[in-house]
Amino acid sequence: MNLRIPMVAAAVALGLSLVGPVWAQAPDDPLPAGPGKDAVVRVCTACHDATQFAYARHTPDEWDNEIAKMQSAGAEMTPEDQLAISDYLAKTFPKPAPAAPSDAKAPSGR
Numbered sequence: 001m002n003l004r005i006p007m008v009a010a011a012v013a014l015g016l017s018l019v020g021p022v023w024a025q026a027p028d029d030p031l032p033a034g035p036g037k038d039a040v041v042r043v044c045t046a047c048h049d050a051t052q053f054a055y056a057r058h059t060p061d062e063w064d065n066e067i068a069k070m071q072s073a074g075a076e077m078t079p080e081d082q083l084a085i086s087d088y089l090a091k092t093f094p095k096p097a098p099a100a101p102s103d104a105k106a107p108s109g110r
């Protein structure tokens, strides 16, 4: 009796079952619905997935800076896309305002 082939088959099957779920995994969408989301998905998930930025919190200026960095990394977008993305990110993933001491001068504008 030759047990070798079944053992190999079992090992391969085990290997595939370990790898399979990782491939099959549909990660939860970390991007809440909102205006501009379609542009973010189209432009910003071409090179990495949304988890690369969805857990970041930035001011609008910092987000624009991130977008500019991605453009120099090769991200291509129309000016309309860029506005939509900038808006979406700034509104959806804002940096929480720092807990200011009560006597702090309120920032002007906005």
Ligand code: HEC
Pocket: 040, 043, 044, 045, 046, 047, 048, 052, 053, 056, 066, 067, 069, 070, 073, 074, 075, 076, 085, 089
């Ligand atoms: C052309 C490919 C490409 C596209 C398109 C792209 N990125 Fe990236 N992104 C990268 C690479 C490469 C890194 C890793 C940079 C590193 O680790 O230094 C990265 C990293 C990041 C980071 C991590 C912080 C950092 O500065 O390294 C953020 C945030 C980010 N991307 C946001 C975005 C957003 C928002 C968009 C859509 C406007 C976008 N990316 C589109 C290539 C891209």
